[in-house]
Amino acid sequence: MTGREAGEGIEVVSVARAFGRVRAVTDMTFSAPAGRVTALVGPNGSGKTTLMLMVAGLLEPDAGSVRVGGFDPTREAAAVRARLGWMPDVFGAWDALTVTEHLAVFADAYRLPRDVAAARVPELLATVRLEPLADAPARVLSRGQKQRLGLARALVHDPSVLVLDEPASGLDPGSRIELRHVLRGLADEGCCVLVSSHVLSELDDLADDAVFVLGGRTVAADPAAAGGRSGAGAARLGWRLRALDQAALLAALADRGLLAAPAPGGAVEVVLAGEREAAALLRDLVGAGVPLTHFAPTAGRIEQAYLGLTASPAGQGAER
Numbered sequence: 001m002t003g004r005e006a007g008e009g010i011e012v013v014s015v016a017r018a019f020g021r022v023r024a025v026t027d028m029t030f031s032a033p034a035g036r037v038t039a040l041v042g043p044n045g046s047g048k049t050t051l052m053l054m055v056a057g058l059l060e061p062d063a064g065s066v067r068v069g070g071f072d073p074t075r076e077a078a079a080v081r082a083r084l085g086w087m088p089d090v091f092g093a094w095d096a097l098t099v100t101e102h103l104a105v106f107a108d109a110y111r112l113p114r115d116v117a118a119a120r121v122p123e124l125l126a127t128v129r130l131e132p133l134a135d136a137p138a139r140v141l142s143r144g145q146k147q148r149l150g151l152a153r154a155l156v157h158d159p160s161v162l163v164l165d166e167p168a169s170g171l172d173p174g175s176r177i178e179l180r181h182v183l184r185g186l187a188d189e190g191c192c193v194l195v196s197s198h199v200l201s202e203l204d205d206l207a208d209d210a211v212f213v214l215g216g217r218t219v220a221a222d223p224a225a226a227g228g229r230s231g232a233g234a235a236r237l238g239w240r241l242r243a244l245d246q247a248a249l250l251a252a253l254a255d256r257g258l259l260a261a262p263a264p265g266g267a268v269e270v271v272l273a274g275e276r277e278a279a280a281l282l283r284d285l286v287g288a289g290v291p292l293t294h295f296a297p298t299a300g301r302i303e304q305a306y307l308g309l310t311a312s313p314a315g316q317g318a319e320r
């Protein structure tokens with residue numbers, strides 16, 4: 001990867017966009033820096049795709065400002081196109097063209113010199129592991145393979161900013177892990193990567209930062225700030241516990257007035273008010289001699305923060 005200028009990222013400030021009477025994006029502000037994978041996280045219809053289309057220069061904001069590497073995607077479209085790779089959630093491919101031909105067409109569209117394209121296409125096929133299908137027509141590709149072709153297409157001009165709408169949808173677990181490696185590798189090389197997702201459980205492994213959106217607004221740009229990790233004022237979230245002696249565990253929880261719900265594998269789940277209460281409970285249980293073998297939140301860091309956000313009055317208020 002040679003074409004990148006260091007430090008290029010995405011800046012979104014007070015952006016809004018409506019479609020007639022539908023206010024798809026009402027007020028979004030965040031930055032996605034170079035060298036990091038930033039996840040745009042929110043429920044269906046919260047405005048993620050609309051925002052990404054504005055970042056990619058495919059839709060004009062009604063208000064606010066978007067900058068990609070310092071350039072305005074509407075007024076400086078050529079500069080943004082040159083540095084931005086875009087992968088839509090639904091990827092249209094020409095059925096009759098082979099995988100290699102697809103990439104060659106896009107290399108041409110980005111005006112890559114012939115010799116550069118000739119070297120770039122096999123490199124991309126290796127990156128997304130589509131070499132065995134290089135000569136296969138797009139119509140025979142599975143959904144996951146098409147997603148990978150979409151990723152290769154987005155990377156064809158060696159962009160410094162990569163915007164991917166639900167890139168993991170349709171991928172099997174192995175392909176998701178590969179996707180994670182590819183995106184991590186790109187970020188490590190200095191690329192700014194913005195992905196949208198609602199597969200919360202996977203985001204801890206994929207993303208460095210999370211921007212939460214609800215009802216067209218960004219409601220928090222930092223999982224820690226969203227309450228999932230803090231003690232005071234944190235949302236009530238589930239924790240899973242397992243002990244060699246389940247009866248002793250249940251008795252100790254009952255002593256502390258905690259309601260324990262059964263969970264798979266002989267575990268139990270309790271709802272606690274944050275990490276501070278969890279730490280106190282763990283200390284008490286160990287102190288009381290309960291032989292604990294497992295004590296962990298039921299959800300990952302980003303998932304917890306998101307659940308805390310949607311459960312809090314502030315989060316609910318942000319939803320339409």
Ligand SMILES: Nc1ncnc2c1ncn2[C@@H]1O[C@H](COP(=O)(O)OP(=O)(O)OP(=O)(O)O)[C@@H](O)[C@H]1O
Nearest residue numbers: 019022023024042043044045046047048049050051
């Ligand atoms: N072209 C359009 N015309 C009218 N309404 C639209 C258009 N595009 C999006 N919307 C509406 O704007 C809102 C936000 O949609 P958007 O696709 O941005 O959400 P999203 O967070 O990407 O959802 P999902 O996770 O389901 O992809 C929705 O209510 C949607 O119906």
